[in-house]
Amino acid sequence: MTSSPSSGSPTARGSPLTRLVKRLSRKLSPANSHENLAVLAHLNNHHDEPAELIHCSSTTGSNITFDPHKYHSIKRLGKGNYGHVDLVESNGYKFALKEQKTKRSGFTGEVDLYVKVSKAGDHKNITKLYYASSSRHKMGIIAIEYCEGVCLDILHGSLNEMQIRHIVRETLSGIAFLHSLSIVHRDIKPDNIMITKTGEVKLIDLGMADDMSIHVVDDPCGSPLYMAPEHINCIDHPHPYDAKVDIWALGITCIELATGYIPHSEIKRTEKLVMAVTLGGPPTLSLMQREHKHPLFFDESFHDFITSCLTKSPQDRPSAQSLLEHQFLKPATDQRELNSLIDLVTRKMDEKR
Ligand SMILES: Nc1ncnc2c1ncn2[C@@H]1O[C@H](COP(=O)(O)OP(=O)(O)OP(=O)(O)O)[C@@H](O)[C@H]1O
Numbered sequence: 001m002t003s004s005p006s007s008g009s010p011t012a013r014g015s016p017l018t019r020l021v022k023r024l025s026r027k028l029s030p031a032n033s034h035e036n037l038a039v040l041a042h043l044n045n046h047h048d049e050p051a052e053l054i055h056c057s058s059t060t061g062s063n064i065t066f067d068p069h070k071y072h073s074i075k076r077l078g079k080g081n082y083g084h085v086d087l088v089e090s091n092g093y094k095f096a097l098k099e100q101k102t103k104r105s106g107f108t109g110e111v112d113l114y115v116k117v118s119k120a121g122d123h124k125n126i127t128k129l130y131y132a133s134s135s136r137h138k139m140g141i142i143a144i145e146y147c148e149g150v151c152l153d154i155l156h157g158s159l160n161e162m163q164i165r166h167i168v169r170e171t172l173s174g175i176a177f178l179h180s181l182s183i184v185h186r187d188i189k190p191d192n193i194m195i196t197k198t199g200e201v202k203l204i205d206l207g208m209a210d211d212m213s214i215h216v217v218d219d220p221c222g223s224p225l226y227m228a229p230e231h232i233n234c235i236d237h238p239h240p241y242d243a244k245v246d247i248w249a250l251g252i253t254c255i256e257l258a259t260g261y262i263p264h265s266e267i268k269r270t271e272k273l274v275m276a277v278t279l280g281g282p283p284t285l286s287l288m289q290r291e292h293k294h295p296l297f298f299d300e301s302f303h304d305f306i307t308s309c310l311t312k313s314p315q316d317r318p319s320a321q322s323l324l325e326h327q328f329l330k331p332a333t334d335q336r337e338l339n340s341l342i343d344l345v346t347r348k349m350d351e352k353r
């Protein structure tokens, strides 16, 4: 294998091997599995007809509704390998509309997972779903809560420990909620975490996620540099893993937020990366700081939090729920630090305009 772990978007789904494995492993849930959804569902079993799921205002507790027949685009927010995300307006409200034009087996999966999260009552750290439509031909759209802010990848290396604590606590809370629903995100990284101009932290992109209550996860979907040893090993040998892969990815994310560098990013060949992650010692914050001459002092509890996340054995790696009790996350968010974080987000948004 000669693929690169970080070429273009560092996501493994794009490789032919991954696509093949993904196609084989992802089983679409049957249309009638939506029967009890707390959403207004116009479902049918015709193969060519779209399955439409439209939120009732009563389930979201607000009047915010998205009208799929009446909306206009304001600007493009992002473009991925399989589709794009636009800022749109409908009924006077703004939404992020993720549209999948090309065929890809995972998209109906993303719709189903957003619906599952929605049915469970939503979570403050996961973007809310307002409308979803997917066809059995794997094309569709989802309208989700628009986050007016920036992705963390443009803030990495410019955050202090207290700001990172706020971001990590909120992200981990979103991850714990997903795990409580048997959903593994599989693409936790700064690009998939947004911070709004009011300081809210939101996990986005369930494009790589999967429902462990439906089937065993054993495929290498995700971004190689953030993959846990048991996850990246699936590139060569599919093998069941669980939600703990998100905890490893969070540990790598912490190092990146603190130093601006991702461990092993200098390794260009995937097979070398697999060896480094599976056979080598886990990355640590001190090692990365030494390697990149990063001068900031970080508290021992932050080093320990990262070390816990980057425990090589998934059995010994703590769960999201137990990590929420970690010493590093004990101090409450400092309002002054939150304000300076908000200033930073606003500055970055202005620069992007
Ligand atoms: N709810 C949202 N609010 C604001 N911007 C968003 C939102 N969702 C996504 N975006 C923007 O669009 C970009 C792409 O979104 P997302 O991560 O969901 O897609 P992707 O990485 O292309 O997806 P996939 O990996 O499923 O192909 C994000 O990096 C972000 O800049």
Ligand SMILES: [Mg+2]
Binding pocket: 191, 192, 205
């Ligand atoms: Mg993404």
